[in-house]
Structures are given as C-alpha cells and as structure tokens.
Amino acid sequence: MHRSKRDFCIETCQTSVVNRERPPLATPLAELAGVFKALGDETRLQLLLAVLDAGEAGVCVCNLPDLGLSQPTVSHHLRKLREAGLLESERRGTWVHYRATVRATDLAAAWSLGGTGG
Numbered sequence: 001m002h003r004s005k006r007d008f009c010i011e012t013c014q015t016s017v018v019n020r021e022r023p024p025l026a027t028p029l030a031e032l033a034g035v036f037k038a039l040g041d042e043t044r045l046q047l048l049l050a051v052l053d054a055g056e057a058g059v060c061v062c063n064l065p066d067l068g069l070s071q072p073t074v075s076h077h078l079r080k081l082r083e084a085g086l087l088e089s090e091r092r093g094t095w096v097h098y099r100a101t102v103r104a105t106d107l108a109a110a111w112s113l114g115g116t117g118g
Contacts, residue, residue, distance in 0.1 A: 005108060024049045031085065034105070037085035048086060051098045052108050058090075058099030 038044055050065050051058065063075065080106065081087040084102040090097050100108070 034084045035086065035107070038080050038086060039107075041077065041080075043069065043073075044081055047074070047077055048081055048100070048104060049108075052104060053083060054099075054102045056099065058097045060092075061096045061098065064098075095113075 038089070039048070044046075045066060046067060054063075061078070067074070069077075078087065078089070082089055086101055086107075088099045088101055
C-alpha cells in the first residue's frame with residue numbers, strides 16, 4: 001500500500017510530542033523579560049549607570065545626573081528599575097537613596113557597563 005505525503009505527515013504529526021498550546025512563561029523567563037524591558041530605555045540605563053558608579057554606598061536621588069526630565073518622570077524610571085529588581089531604595093528623611101542590587105552589578109560586570117565606584 002502506498003501512503004501519500006499527507007497521510008505520512010498526519011501520522012507523524014499526530015504521534016510527535018508537540019505542544020501546540022503556548023505554555024505560560026516560567027517565572028525566571030518573565031523576570032528576565034522584565035529586566036530587559038527596564039533596560040530597554042536609554043534614560044533608565046543612564047540612571048542605572050549613575051547608581052552603579054556610586055558603588056555600594058548608593059546615591060541620593062538629589063545627586064543623580066540632570067537628564068533634563070521632570071522629577072515625576074525620573075521617579076517613574078527609578079520605580080521601573082526597582083520593579084525589575086535592579087535597584088533598592090531607602091528613604092532617609094526627605095530624600096530617597098538608591099543602591100544597585102546584586103542582579104544589577106552582575107549584569108554590569110557581564111556587559112562591562114560600569115559600576116566600578118565605591
């Protein structure tokens with residue numbers, strides 16, 4: 001008996017282990033996607049580099065470089081970096097101080113981004 005290409009394909013495809021449904025993103029992948037999404041903005045990269053350059057001591061928000069942006073916009077970008085797990089923040093009186101996380105310093109070292117301060 002001669003099988004057609006179509007019959008062979010149907011038989012092969014039905015027996016293969018192919019999940020045609022898209023599985024949900026695993027947590028590590030979703031986290032990594034969040035990191036890349038946060039780093040996909042030039043302003044966020046500039047802010048992250050400024051915090052990395054401050055070293056372990058961190059930097060007060062008042063000492064971040066002037067990027068020509070409003071304070072709410074800077075706060076928004078810093079929040080996105082915190083949510084991605086790249087920055088930690090601590091309120092000290094009126095001001096908030098930022099410090100790079102281990103994740104951020106590891107990425108900086110891997111990509112030679114800076115962070116040699118402190």
